[in-house]
Amino acid sequence: MRRRALLAGAVAALALGEPLHAATRYEGPLFDAHLHYNDEAQQAHPVADVLGRMQRSGVRAIVANSRPNDGTLSLASARDATRAAGLTVVPFVRLYRNRADYSSWFGDETIHQMVLEQLARGTPAGPFRGLGEFHLYDSANADGPVAAKLMKLARERGLAVLAHCDEVAVEKLLAHAPGARLIWAHTGIGGTPVAKVRELMLRHPALIGELSYRPGLTDGRGGPADEWREAFTALHGRFVIGSDTWINPRWQHYEALMDEYRAWLGALPVPLARRIGWGNAAGLFGLPDPQQ
C-alpha cells in the first residue's frame, strides 16, 4: 500500500509539474498586429470565413493590410460583420499592387503617389493608421528615396510603420524619421541577438517588436525562452503578436497559430501576457479594452 501511495504521489507530482504551461494558457483578448488579406486569400477565405477564424481565436482587433489594398477595404467595409464578431479593424496602406513591387517600392515614386491617394481616401472603418507591411531584403534599400519619404510621411501624420527588415535597416529607417513609430515585423527574422533587440529598443523608444516567425522565441516546453522572458519583463510595453497570413496555409492554421501564442503567453504573469497579447497594440492605436 505504502509503495502504491508513493507511486501515486510521484505520478501526481509529475502531472502537476510537467504541463504547467498548458494548464495556464492565456485566456484574454488578442490583437493580431500583423495580418494580410491578400488577393489569393480572398477567394479561398471569404470575409465571413476569416472573421469566423478570428472570433473563434479570441482576436478582438487586427492590423489589416493586403496586396493590393482592396482586401483591406473589404474587411474595413464589412462593418456589420466585424461588429458582430467583436472585431476592430485597424487599416494600414500596403505599398504593393503586385508581387513585383516587393523588390522595387523603395525607389518607385508611383508607390508614394498611391500611398498619398489611399491616405486621402481612407476606409469605412476610419482613416488608415499605418503603412506596410513592406520588405527590405537588402538593408541598403532602406535609404531609397521613397523609403525615406514614406518614413517622414509616417512621422508627420502619426502613422505606424510595419517593416520586415534586419536591424541595420531599422536604424536606417529611423534615421530618416527619428521617433517614428516602427513596428518591426518578426523582431529580427534572421535571428538578431536578443541583446541587440533590447539595445535597439532602448535607443529607439517608439520601436515595437512583432513576434511572428521570430526564431528562438520559445523554450520547446511551451514557454518563452529565458532571454525572451527577460526581454519581455524589462521592455513590457514593446512587444506585440501577429499571424502574418502571407500565404493561404497561414489562414488554414489561423486558430492553431493563435493557440500557440496563448500557450507561451500563459507561461508569463497574466498582466504581462495581456500587454503582449492585447494591450501594447491597443495602446498604439488608442483602442479601449474589449467589454469581455
Ligand SMILES: [Zn+2]
Ligand atoms: Zn507579413
